[in-house]
Structures are given as structure tokens and as C-alpha cells.
Amino acid sequence: MHDYFVPPLFAYSERKVCAMVRLPVVLLGMAVVVTPLAAQGENIPDGLSVEWQGQKPCEKLFEDAQIRIARCAFPPGAVHVRHSHPGYISYVLNGGKGQLQDEKGTRQAEFRADTYTNSQAIPWHELTNTGDTTLRYLVIEKKYEPVPGQAAMK
Numbered sequence: 001m002h003d004y005f006v007p008p009l010f011a012y013s014e015r016k017v018c019a020m021v022r023l024p025v026v027l028l029g030m031a032v033v034v035t036p037l038a039a040q041g042e043n044i045p046d047g048l049s050v051e052w053q054g055q056k057p058c059e060k061l062f063e064d065a066q067i068r069i070a071r072c073a074f075p076p077g078a079v080h081v082r083h084s085h086p087g088y089i090s091y092v093l094n095g096g097k098g099q100l101q102d103e104k105g106t107r108q109a110e111f112r113a114d115t116y117t118n119s120q121a122i123p124w125h126e127l128t129n130t131g132d133t134t135l136r137y138l139v140i141e142k143k144y145e146p147v148p149g150q151a152a153m154k
Helices: 014-041
Strands: 058-063 067-074 079-085 087-094 096-102 105-111 116-119 122-129 135-142
Touching: 067 079
Parallel strands: none
Antiparallel strands: 058 067, 067 135, 079 122, 087 116, 087 135, 096 105, 096 122
């Protein structure tokens, strides 16, 4: 027989068990609060800065102190990787099918030629061309409507 003491499995006091349970709950709560705040603090690039397969899908056509106009083309399978926009108007030159991902989730969309959207500033989104046609857009960014938490575009 051995001369050491083995405490019974349930020898913890109620106070110790409570403290052991509270710590992971507190840590989980901190992760839930801190993670979105960290994502907000990320420096998400604008739509003209991002590349896909070594190419920039958007070309700047005009820019002044108030607006920036770009033409964007996404062949089938292309991804306009995570980027942000100040308030903007997006005019569809050539439509098709795509997948949009943003803070609200992922959804499928059909884009019709000769239609437009007038959108508020968005912290981030990502577009994937899931169709068999090249998606083409004209994007007019309103530099005076910056993404919340980011400085206005210069």
C-alpha cells in the first residue's frame, strides 16, 4: 500500500466549483464582446485597393474632393475580396449571378443590367461572381459619407 492521500473525486467545496465555472464563463463573455470590437478596428481596404489573383478588378475613372468613380469587372469565378465603401451608388453595366457576404451573412443575388442601388457606407463586404457572365459595375463613392469609425476618404 502507498503512503499518499488521494482526495475523493467530489472533494471540492461548493465555492471552488462555483469559481471554476465562473472563470470560463467570464472568459467566453469577454471573447464575445472583444471579437466584434476587434473586427471593427480592422483596417479594411477600400474597393480600389484590393486585388484578386494579382489584378485589381476596379479602375478609377474620376476622383475629386467629393466623389470617386470606378468601373469594376468580375469574370466568372472572380472574387472582389473583403473591402469597405463610403456611401455609394452602384450601377450595373452587365448583370449576372453572385454571392454577397457581409456582417449580415452570406446570400445569393442576381444583378440585372441597367439597375442601380444607392447604399449607405458599409464596413465590409465581399462579392463572388457565381454566374457565367462577367459582372460589370460603375461605382460612385460618396467620400463625404465615410464608413462609421473610419476617417473620410481624401
